[in-house]
Amino acid sequence: MSDSVIINIDNDKVFVNFDDGHLGKYLARSLRLNCACAECIEEWTGKPLLNPFTVDSNIVAEDYLLVGKYAVQxxxxxGHFTGIFPFEVLRQLCECEICKPE
Structure with a gap:
């Protein structure tokens, strides 16, 4: 991936325009629940630390930072902000009609 990735936040949704033209679509809560930082996942065992019931169904991504040319935070x-989502992981988590047909 490169710096041509474009992120758009729209209320409870996040859209990622990947450099190959794919438009990734995500519910904000789904991304928050997939955070793999050390506060959300025990780094030695991989055991989830984040209780899904503590994440509000109305959570939104308020802002983002690009991390180099490989990820977004x-x-x-x-108030959570420590998770880094590599673009490859975002592609795997994509909830669009092509990636996750109903």
């Missing part, structure tokens, strides 16, 4: 409305 979101600032969530619950």
């Amino acid at each position: 979101f600032l969530w409305s619950d």
Whole structure:
């Protein structure tokens, strides 16, 4: 991935325009629940530390920072900000009609 990735936040949704033209679509809560930082996942065992019931169904990504040319870091409305989402991981988590047909 490169710096041509474009992130758009729209209320409870996040859109990622990947450099190959794919438009990734995500519910903000789904991304928040998939945070793999050391506050959300025990780094030695991989055991989840984040209780899904503590994440508000109305959570939003308030802002983001690009991390180099490989990832994005979101600032969530619950105050969480330490997770880094590599673009490859975002592609795997994509919830669009092509990636996750119903």
